[in-house]
Amino acid sequence: MLGDRTRRTIFERVAERAQTVGELAATLPVSRPAVSQHLKVLKDAGLVVDEPAGNRRIYRVDPEGLAAFRAQLDDFWTRTLAAYKQSAEQDDAGDAR
Amino acid sequence: MLGDRTRRTIFERVAERAQTVGELAATLPVSRPAVSQHLKVLKDAGLVVDEPAGNRRIYRVDPEGLAAFRAQLDDFWTRTLAAYKQSAEQDDAGDAR
DNA sequence: GAACTTGGTAAGTAGAGACTGACCGTCAGT
DNA sequence: ACTGACGGTCAGTCTCTACTTACCAAGTTC
Numbered sequence: 001m002l003g004d005r006t007r008r009t010i011f012e013r014v015a016e017r018a019q020t021v022g023e024l025a026a027t028l029p030v031s032r033p034a035v036s037q038h039l040k041v042l043k044d045a046g047l048v049v050d051e052p053a054g055n056r057r058i059y060r061v062d063p064e065g066l067a068a069f070r071a072q073l074d075d076f077w078t079r080t081l082a083a084y085k086q087s088a089e090q091d092d093a094g095d096a097r
Numbered sequence: 098m099l100g101d102r103t104r105r106t107i108f109e110r111v112a113e114r115a116q117t118v119g120e121l122a123a124t125l126p127v128s129r130p131a132v133s134q135h136l137k138v139l140k141d142a143g144l145v146v147d148e149p150a151g152n153r154r155i156y157r158v159d160p161e162g163l164a165a166f167r168a169q170l171d172d173f174w175t176r177t178l179a180a181y182k183q184s185a186e187q188d189d190a191g192d193a194r
Numbered sequence: 195g196a197a198c199t200t201g202g203t204a205a206g207t208a209g210a211g212a213c214t215g216a217c218c219g220t221c222a223g224t
Numbered sequence: 225a226c227t228g229a230c231g232g233t234c235a236g237t238c239t240c241t242a243c244t245t246a247c248c249a250a251g252t253t254c
Contacts, residue, residue: 017184037203055250
């Protein structure tokens, strides 16, 4: 999801300040459609929401989706680290046997 | 890095229990070389270390590299969330103006 | 309402990377 | 020493995806 540099940058920019597609594209080394496509992905993932503002669309971070995303991440790390810890302890027990 | 399903699974498996390449490949839907390549990437990233054990190589999680990796992640999220928070507060101030 | 701006979508391309089969080196057991 | 198991690497393929150009729809401005 946020593995792609460009997409991560876009996400950071939007987090810093709600912006339109054009504003984002102007400061990035990719074309406007590319930005639009990245925003679509971020939107589908629930990380951003867009709001029509006359001629433009303003993109901003979606706090709920962001929280859900982080929760997923945290869950992964919690599970993985717990498993690792347990495995490490078993190794210690094995060494001490 | 951990965006790829297979690689993430491999990492989780290694975290659960230190294993050889063959053991990992046996329970995964990909070939042994594929596992070997994923492990190389994980090793280059410092997430795992390998230790020769006679004929085989045992892969285990590298606590230091893991900590560094998590630190990077945390840094990204801390920065991003801080920026977002500040941006949100400015918006509130703007609305109240 | 005509011209301009903004942005989403479609189609096609190019590059990245995940995967396989083949090959080779190394170690263990006989 | 020979044989078999384990695993790293190479070369090639195939899929995925990020990107661009072109086009179209909707809105604003004069």
